[in-house]
Amino acid sequence: MRKIKPLILLLVFIQSCLFAQQKTGNIVEYFGKEKIETIQEGKLIHVFKKALTLKVPTHHFNSSSFPKDPVYARFLEEENYLPNNKETFDIDFVGNPMVWKTIKVDETNSFNDENLSSSYVLLKYKSNKVKTVLFEASGHSLVLINGLPHEGDHYDFGWNLIPLELKKGMNVFVLKVGRFPRIRARLIEPKMEVQLTTRDVLVPDVLFDESKNYTGGIRVVNSTNTWIKGYSLESELKGKKLETIVPDIAPMSVLKMPFSIAAVSNNSKVGAEKLNIILKNKNSVLDTKEVEIQVKSKHQKIKRTFISDIDGSVQYYSVAPSSNKDLKNGAFFLSVHGASVEAVNQANAYKQKDWGDLVAPTNRRPFGFAWEDWGRLDALEVMADAKNIYQPDPQKIYLTGHSMGGHGTWYLGATYPDKFAAIAPCAGYPDLLLYRDGFLKSTLELPQTELTKLGMTPEIVSRLKFNQSQELTPVEKMIERAGTPSRTLELIRNYLHVGVYLLHGEKDNVVPTSIARGMRQRLGTFHNDFVYYEYPDGTHWYGDHSIDWEPLFNFFKRHTIKKDDEIKNLEFYTGSPGVSASSHFVTIYQQEIPFKTSSFNFSKEEGDLSIKTNNAALLLVDFSKLVTDKNEIKIDERIITINKGAKMYFQKVDGVWKNTSVPSLAQKGPHRNGGFKDAFRHHVVFVYATKGTDEENEWYLNRARFDAETFWYRANGKIELVKDVDFSPKKYADRNVVIYGNKSNNAAWKTLLKKSPIQVENNKIDFDGKSITGNQWGMYFIVPRTDSDIACVGVVTATGSKGMKAAYMNHYLVNGTTFPDVLLFDDDVLENGMSAVKASGFFGNDWSVEKGDFEWK
Known part of the structure; x- marks a missing residue:
C-alpha cells in the first residue's frame, strides 16, 4: 500500500466515507x-x-x-x-x-x-x-x-x-x-423567534412537460421555549400558490418540512425561476425566502423528489433519462454513488443511454449510510418511485456504483439478488467492517516514521494491535451478530442470481486492487457468469470510464432477470428476514436462530420439487408462480402434499417440516423482525417523557431532540417530536414510535408498552421476571406495537439519572454499528465502552424472552 501522509486522508478512510474524485460543490463556508x-x-x-x-x-x-x-x-x-x-x-x-x-x-x-x-x-x-x-x-x-x-x-x-x-x-x-x-x-x-433557513433547502427540478405538483423541503427554526402550532408554508412559482400545513414543532428545535410546489405550464421556458417560500401563522406572514428552481424537460438530466415512508421527509434522486424520447419498456439502471458524491453528480457522470433510464438515489446524504441501514431503504424507495414513473421492462433491471457505491453494489446485489439481472461494482469493497479492519491492519504495518506523522505513537500502535487481538465476550458476540445482514461475503452465493462485472483500477490505493482480485478469486470457485476488468494504470478515479464504461453496459445488455417459470435451481441466503426474506417464489419467513445466516436451495430437476434449508423455521412458497404437474414437495427429506396455484406456509416443528396456516402478524416476520435499528422507519415519531422531575423531563426532551437532529443531519430526515401526554394511538396509527423515558415518567408507556416483557421504572427493571435495581441502568429495546400489524416501539430508557447519562450517545443512528433487539447496560459504558454491556439478545419469533436468545454478563 502506498504511504499515506495527510492526516485528513487517513480520517476520511477510516470513517469509510471515502471521497471519490467527483466534487459535490455542496460545502458552504459561513x-x-x-x-x-x-x-x-x-x-x-x-x-x-x-x-x-x-x-x-x-x-x-x-x-x-x-x-x-x-x-x-x-x-x-x-x-x-x-x-x-x-x-x-x-x-x-x-x-x-x-x-x-x-x-x-x-x-x-x-x-x-x-x-x-x-x-x-x-x-x-x-x-x-x-x-x-x-x-x-x-x-x-x-x-x-x-x-x-x-x-x-x-x-x-x-x-x-x-x-x-x-x-x-x-x-x-x-x-x-x-x-x-x-x-x-x-x-x-x-432574527425572529420562528423563521426559515435556506441552509440545506431542497427543491426538485420542475418539468414543463409533466403536469403534476412537486415537493421541496425547507427547515423551520423554533427559537422559543414553547411549542409552535398552527403554522403553514406557502410556495409561489410563476404566480401559482400552494399551501402545506406544518405539524407542531417542539421548543428549541429545527424541523426540515416538506412543502408543495405547483406544476408549471406547458409553454414555460427552460431555465432558472424564482420560488418564494412563505412561513405563515394563520394569515400572518412571518418569514419569506426566495430560492432558485430549475425548469427543465423530462428528457434532460433532472432531479426528482418524493416523500419517504421512513420518516415522512422529502428525499431526492437524480435521473439520466434515455436519449430515446420514445422508449417504452426500456432498461433501468440503478447507480449508487461514492462517499461525498451528490446523486446529481452521479447521474451527470453518465452519458444518456438510448436503451434505458439511469437513476441515482442519494443514500439520504452524500455520505449517508454506506448503502446500509437507511441507505439501503432509500435505494429501495427510489427504485419503487422511479420504476412507477419510467415503467421499465421488469426483466431488465441493473445495479452499479463506484467506491462506496461499489460497496453498495456488492451489498445490495447480494441482499436483493432477484431484483437485478446483472450488477457492476466499480472500485468497490464487499464488506464495510472488513474493509475498515483491513485498512487499520494495513495502516499499522506502515513504518513507524509514517505512523508518527499520523499522530500514532508506538504506544498507540501497540494498544491498537492489542485491541485487534482481543476475543469478544459472549455479550459482545451477540451484539456483533446483529450485523449479520451486512456480512456480504456470507451471502456471496446470492450472486448466482446475477451476472457480475467487476471494474477496478490497476493502481487503486484507496480501495486497494487486491480487494477486487480477492472477489475475482472467490467468484471463480462457483460462478460461471462474471467478467473481471482491471483498468490499466487506473487509480481510484480515472475519469468517467471509472463508472460509465461501455463494455460494462454491453454486459448488462446480455442479461435479463429469469422469469419464475424458467427457474430450475435457486439458492438464497439472508441474515434476517426483516432485511431480505425472499427470492422469486420462496420466502424465509422466520429463522431458528435470529440474525444468523439462513438459506434455502430450491430445485425443480426433472419436474420434482425440493427445498433444502438451513436455519429456517418458517417458509412461504408461492406455487402460483411455479409451473408444475407435481402434487408434492420435499423439504429437507420431508415430503408434503401441495396445493398448486396457492401460497403455502411450512413450519419446522421438532425438526420436522409441516404445512401450517398463515402466521399471525403479531409474530416476527419480514414485516417486523428487529433489531433495535428497525424502530427508525414506518414514519417514525419520537414520544418523550414529561411526567418526571425537571431533570428527567429536560433530559428526555433533549434526548429525543438530539436523535431528531442526528437523523436530519445524517439522513436528511424529518422526525416529529410528541409529548407523552399528547400521544394518541389513533392519530399516529401504524407508525413506529420511539419512547424516551420509563414507566414512571412517560405517560405513553402504559398505552404502548403495557404488555412488554421488559418493564422499566425509576430504580428498577423487570426483565421477564428478573428484577434489577438501581438508578444506573440504561436500556435500548424494540417490541411490536400491539395495536398495529406492522409498527414497532423502540425504547430509549433508564432507571435514573446515571442511567440516562449512560444512554447519552445515539450510535444506533450510525452505519456499521450493530444493535440486537435488547441491550442492557449501566454507566460503566461511558468509560469502558461495549465491554461494559451487561446483557444483549433477541426475542423469540413470538417476541417473548423465554423463546429468545440472550447473553448475560
Missing part, C-alpha cells in the same frame, strides 16, 4: 469574513476565538455501538467540572499526562491544527442574562452544551443551527473534533 455582522438567520453576537483543547490517545477506527468516551463521561458525571489551562485531565495508558491546553483561532476564525485530531475543544461563554441564541459550529462530530448532547457538523457542511437558551453566567460547550482537525463556532441572535 465563517471567516466576520466583518459581516448580520446573516440570514440573525445577528452575529459572538465568535469563539479562544478555547481549551485536550488530546486523548484514542483512535477513529472505533465503529463500536458503545464507543469509550472518558472525556464526555467526566462532563456528564461531574456537573460542575470546568478545567483550566495546563490542568491534567488524566493519565493515559502508558503513563503520560493528558493536559488541557489553550488554543486560539487562525485568520479564518478557525481552531485549525493537525494536533486537534482525537481531541476535544472546550468553549466558554459568560452571559449577563438568560437569552436565546443559535449556536453555529462546524467540524465537530458532537457537542455537549451545558451538559446536554447535540448533533455536530462533522462533514463541515455549515448547516447546523442549534436554538438554545443561555443561562445567566458561564455556559460551557464541549466539542468532539470530527473528521477534519478544524473547529469553528459562534453565537447568533435570532
Whole structure:
C-alpha cells in the first residue's frame, strides 16, 4: 500500500466515507469574513476565538455501538467540572499526562491544527442574562452544551443551527473534533423567534412537460421555549400558490418540512425561476425566502423528489433519462454513488443511454449510510418511485456504483439478488467492517516514521494491535451478530442470481486492487457468469470510464432477470428476514436462530420439487408462480402434499417440516423482525417523557431532540417530536414510535408498552421476571406495537439519572454499528465502552424472552 501522509486522508478512510474524485460543490463556508455582522438567520453576537483543547490517545477506527468516551463521561458525571489551562485531565495508558491546553483561532476564525485530531475543544461563554441564541459550529462530530448532547457538523457542511437558551453566567460547550482537525463556532441572535433557513433547502427540478405538483423541503427554526402550532408554508412559482400545513414543532428545535410546489405550464421556458417560500401563522406572514428552481424537460438530466415512508421527509434522486424520447419498456439502471458524491453528480457522470433510464438515489446524504441501514431503504424507495414513473421492462433491471457505491453494489446485489439481472461494482469493497479492519491492519504495518506523522505513537500502535487481538465476550458476540445482514461475503452465493462485472483500477490505493482480485478469486470457485476488468494504470478515479464504461453496459445488455417459470435451481441466503426474506417464489419467513445466516436451495430437476434449508423455521412458497404437474414437495427429506396455484406456509416443528396456516402478524416476520435499528422507519415519531422531575423531563426532551437532529443531519430526515401526554394511538396509527423515558415518567408507556416483557421504572427493571435495581441502568429495546400489524416501539430508557447519562450517545443512528433487539447496560459504558454491556439478545419469533436468545454478563 502506498504511504499515506495527510492526516485528513487517513480520517476520511477510516470513517469509510471515502471521497471519490467527483466534487459535490455542496460545502458552504459561513465563517471567516466576520466583518459581516448580520446573516440570514440573525445577528452575529459572538465568535469563539479562544478555547481549551485536550488530546486523548484514542483512535477513529472505533465503529463500536458503545464507543469509550472518558472525556464526555467526566462532563456528564461531574456537573460542575470546568478545567483550566495546563490542568491534567488524566493519565493515559502508558503513563503520560493528558493536559488541557489553550488554543486560539487562525485568520479564518478557525481552531485549525493537525494536533486537534482525537481531541476535544472546550468553549466558554459568560452571559449577563438568560437569552436565546443559535449556536453555529462546524467540524465537530458532537457537542455537549451545558451538559446536554447535540448533533455536530462533522462533514463541515455549515448547516447546523442549534436554538438554545443561555443561562445567566458561564455556559460551557464541549466539542468532539470530527473528521477534519478544524473547529469553528459562534453565537447568533435570532432574527425572529420562528423563521426559515435556506441552509440545506431542497427543491426538485420542475418539468414543463409533466403536469403534476412537486415537493421541496425547507427547515423551520423554533427559537422559543414553547411549542409552535398552527403554522403553514406557502410556495409561489410563476404566480401559482400552494399551501402545506406544518405539524407542531417542539421548543428549541429545527424541523426540515416538506412543502408543495405547483406544476408549471406547458409553454414555460427552460431555465432558472424564482420560488418564494412563505412561513405563515394563520394569515400572518412571518418569514419569506426566495430560492432558485430549475425548469427543465423530462428528457434532460433532472432531479426528482418524493416523500419517504421512513420518516415522512422529502428525499431526492437524480435521473439520466434515455436519449430515446420514445422508449417504452426500456432498461433501468440503478447507480449508487461514492462517499461525498451528490446523486446529481452521479447521474451527470453518465452519458444518456438510448436503451434505458439511469437513476441515482442519494443514500439520504452524500455520505449517508454506506448503502446500509437507511441507505439501503432509500435505494429501495427510489427504485419503487422511479420504476412507477419510467415503467421499465421488469426483466431488465441493473445495479452499479463506484467506491462506496461499489460497496453498495456488492451489498445490495447480494441482499436483493432477484431484483437485478446483472450488477457492476466499480472500485468497490464487499464488506464495510472488513474493509475498515483491513485498512487499520494495513495502516499499522506502515513504518513507524509514517505512523508518527499520523499522530500514532508506538504506544498507540501497540494498544491498537492489542485491541485487534482481543476475543469478544459472549455479550459482545451477540451484539456483533446483529450485523449479520451486512456480512456480504456470507451471502456471496446470492450472486448466482446475477451476472457480475467487476471494474477496478490497476493502481487503486484507496480501495486497494487486491480487494477486487480477492472477489475475482472467490467468484471463480462457483460462478460461471462474471467478467473481471482491471483498468490499466487506473487509480481510484480515472475519469468517467471509472463508472460509465461501455463494455460494462454491453454486459448488462446480455442479461435479463429469469422469469419464475424458467427457474430450475435457486439458492438464497439472508441474515434476517426483516432485511431480505425472499427470492422469486420462496420466502424465509422466520429463522431458528435470529440474525444468523439462513438459506434455502430450491430445485425443480426433472419436474420434482425440493427445498433444502438451513436455519429456517418458517417458509412461504408461492406455487402460483411455479409451473408444475407435481402434487408434492420435499423439504429437507420431508415430503408434503401441495396445493398448486396457492401460497403455502411450512413450519419446522421438532425438526420436522409441516404445512401450517398463515402466521399471525403479531409474530416476527419480514414485516417486523428487529433489531433495535428497525424502530427508525414506518414514519417514525419520537414520544418523550414529561411526567418526571425537571431533570428527567429536560433530559428526555433533549434526548429525543438530539436523535431528531442526528437523523436530519445524517439522513436528511424529518422526525416529529410528541409529548407523552399528547400521544394518541389513533392519530399516529401504524407508525413506529420511539419512547424516551420509563414507566414512571412517560405517560405513553402504559398505552404502548403495557404488555412488554421488559418493564422499566425509576430504580428498577423487570426483565421477564428478573428484577434489577438501581438508578444506573440504561436500556435500548424494540417490541411490536400491539395495536398495529406492522409498527414497532423502540425504547430509549433508564432507571435514573446515571442511567440516562449512560444512554447519552445515539450510535444506533450510525452505519456499521450493530444493535440486537435488547441491550442492557449501566454507566460503566461511558468509560469502558461495549465491554461494559451487561446483557444483549433477541426475542423469540413470538417476541417473548423465554423463546429468545440472550447473553448475560
